[in-house]
Amino acid sequence: MLGDADGGKLLRSIIEQVHQLQADLHRSNALLEAVQATAIDGIAIVDQDRRIVSYNQQFCKIWRIPEATVQASELQQLLQLVRDRMPQTEEFWARVEFIYQYPDLTSRDEIVLQDGRSLDR
Known part of the structure; x- marks a missing residue:
């Protein structure tokens, strides 16, 4: 069982990972949109x-x-x-x-x- 401090660290780590995944997804979408817009x-x-x-x-x-x-x-x-x-x-x-x-x-x-x-x- 996790203590309050450990649970807080785990939650912060999960939130940071989610934010990083969202930023990565945003960058990937922006790149795909740019490729699509400039494609011949x-x-x-x-x-x-x-x-x-x-x-x-x-x-x-x-x-x-x-x-x-x-x-x-x-x-x-x-x-x-x-x-x-x-x-x-x-x-x-x-x-x-x-x-x-x-x-x-x-x-x-x-x-x-x-x-x-x-x-x-």
Whole structure:
């Protein structure tokens, strides 16, 4: 059993560790945000509820999607805009569903848009 002094030291140590972890997490998040913002790749992060939780400006530019649409976090509306740019929509949607069903898998494919541009996903 711990005495009051030992219990106080332990509590202070735990609080210091929590503060250090919070500071480390803040630094990591700031670094990730900086990398995302300056990346030449378009980045959109979607959560398990299919809501856009993060994206960069390059994503909007590449897909020619108004930022307000992405900011609304409505994935269905965003995907409809994407669908309008795709010549093979069934194949695209099947791949999107597969990625959602198996989020831990690594996936890479090429998307050819109606305007002739080719994107690496």
